[in-house]
Amino acid sequence: MGDVALTVPVIRGMLEENPNISITFVTRPFFAPFFEGIPRLQLYFPDLKGRHKGFGGLFRLFLDLRKEGRFQTVIDLHNVLRTKLVRRYFRATGTPVYYIDKGRKEKNDLLKTKQINQLKHSSERYCDVFREAGFDVQMAQLPAISPSAQAKETVQKYLKKQKLPDKTLKIGFAPFATHETKIWGLENARQLIHLIAEKYPAQFYLFGGGKEETEKLKELATGNSHITLVAGKMKLSEEIALIARMDMMLSMDSSNMHIAALAGTKTVSIWGATHPAFGFYALGQPTEYSLQTPVEELDCRPCSVFGNKPCIHETIKCMEMLTPNIVLRRMEQLNLLKPH
Numbered sequence: 001m002g003d004v005a006l007t008v009p010v011i012r013g014m015l016e017e018n019p020n021i022s023i024t025f026v027t028r029p030f031f032a033p034f035f036e037g038i039p040r041l042q043l044y045f046p047d048l049k050g051r052h053k054g055f056g057g058l059f060r061l062f063l064d065l066r067k068e069g070r071f072q073t074v075i076d077l078h079n080v081l082r083t084k085l086v087r088r089y090f091r092a093t094g095t096p097v098y099y100i101d102k103g104r105k106e107k108n109d110l111l112k113t114k115q116i117n118q119l120k121h122s123s124e125r126y127c128d129v130f131r132e133a134g135f136d137v138q139m140a141q142l143p144a145i146s147p148s149a150q151a152k153e154t155v156q157k158y159l160k161k162q163k164l165p166d167k168t169l170k171i172g173f174a175p176f177a178t179h180e181t182k183i184w185g186l187e188n189a190r191q192l193i194h195l196i197a198e199k200y201p202a203q204f205y206l207f208g209g210g211k212e213e214t215e216k217l218k219e220l221a222t223g224n225s226h227i228t229l230v231a232g233k234m235k236l237s238e239e240i241a242l243i244a245r246m247d248m249m250l251s252m253d254s255s256n257m258h259i260a261a262l263a264g265t266k267t268v269s270i271w272g273a274t275h276p277a278f279g280f281y282a283l284g285q286p287t288e289y290s291l292q293t294p295v296e297e298l299d300c301r302p303c304s305v306f307g308n309k310p311c312i313h314e315t316i317k318c319m320e321m322l323t324p325n326i327v328l329r330r331m332e333q334l335n336l337l338k339p340h
Contacts, residue, residue, distance in 0.1 A: 001255035004031045010126040012140035033237035036148045062089035098133040107305045119279040142284045143264030147241035155241040169202040172249040174256035179307035181273035182253045191324040272319040275302035293318040
């Protein structure tokens with residue numbers, strides 16, 4: 001989800017810089033709200049579990065896409081097995097094809113040496129593909145993700161219904177991520193919420209995905225009037241609209257981090273096994289908003305590009321060292337705990 005979200009400022013920028021072109025963007029239906037209101041953009045939803053499943057299905061996808069029009073160029077922003085096959089079909093019929101360089105060697109070198117040098121952001125790598133294809137492109141200004149009018153109205157009514165006191169700080173909190181080594185932990189989340197609520201008038205909104213995550217967040221919210229469970233109760237379009245209304249979003253290295261940053265919300269991110277230097281940091285946010293155990297204090301960091309490798313310690317040590325008190329202190333130093 002995060003990878004798809006990061007294409008949005010690039011697609012917007014591409015269409016703004018090139019008023020005579022249109023783009024057909026192949027993605028999943030679930031991600032459609034990211035692209036709300038972008039002119040000259042058509043979304044195409046492949047049926048990856050039916051008509052377009054498997055090798056034969058990918059060839060049918062190629063044929064179906066050709067029916068959409070005569071494409072001047074094919075851009076592969078994913079560069080995985082599925083997209084490689086589809087782009088080869090296009091290339092075989094004479095369509096120019098360009099694909100992303102994900103910088104795997106640079107990332108692996110950083111991982112081995114632990115020499116922290118900021119690598120190119122993923123969204124900038126997307127821009128590079130279009131430039132290689134001969135197009136002028138600059139990323140669109142943030143916020144790049146614009147909620148629909150209907151989602152905004154729904155969220156406006158939702159917040160009005162809560163009747164929060166004036167100057168209440170609205171904090172979005174997404175304490176989960178795809179991999180365990182990128183998750184700070186629910187107990188840390190519980191303690192941080194308690195520490196902030198003791199000192200500041202704040203309402204917390206819990207975001208997450210999937211049944212298991214939602215159940216855990218429900219447990220965290222139960223009995224706490226200053227915590228609102230959002231996970232499992234809203235459409236993605238409405239979640240985006242709500243995130244855009246937050247005073248601040250607190251997230252792991254996850255898709256919610258990218259959504260918040262692209263929606264123009266102050267985004268504080270907590271990093272464990274991974275590192276912002278790989279190029280996945282929250283776009284447009286100050287580097288100080290990425291909270292992490294310094295590499296100098298734990299020389300095994302970063303231990304993974306994506307967080308999908310097991311920790312060498314019995315516990316996720318880099319997350320354990322980043323205590324709720326440390327996070328609160330950093331947020332106060334950054335003057336983040338004040339409502340708009």
